[in-house]
Amino acid sequence: MISTAYAMGGGQGAPGAQAGGFGDWSFIIMMVVIFAIFYFLMIRPQQKKQKELKALLDNLAYGDLVMTTGGIHGKITGLADAVITLEIADKVRIKIARSAIGAVLQKAGAPVTPATKS
DSSP: OHHHHHHTTTTSSSTTOOGGGOHHHHHHHHHHHHHHHHIIIIIHHHHHHHHHHHHHHHTOOTTOEEEETTSOEEEEEEEOSSEEEEEEETTEEEEEEGGGEEEEEEOTTOOOOOOOOO
């Protein structure tokens, strides 16, 4: 086993030392670059998306047409801190968690835009 270490260059100088002495710094620089890439490609966009969703949930109002994360479409008829009442059909109302709202399809009082066929 020791002969293998010498064959790989482990027998030259102190263990862990590399020629030029830049080995430790190159590893640190590489790790910083990898973290920066992860931050700008994964962490930052996710934080931005969470901010937008929080703003969307904070700005819900009576009469908004919304879609839940489960795909249920309805009109907001009741608002509380954590619970929203949706009217999904005439005289059919359900209570859902505020966090289950996935999208606002139409704000209350906004003009109705007809769906276009492609």
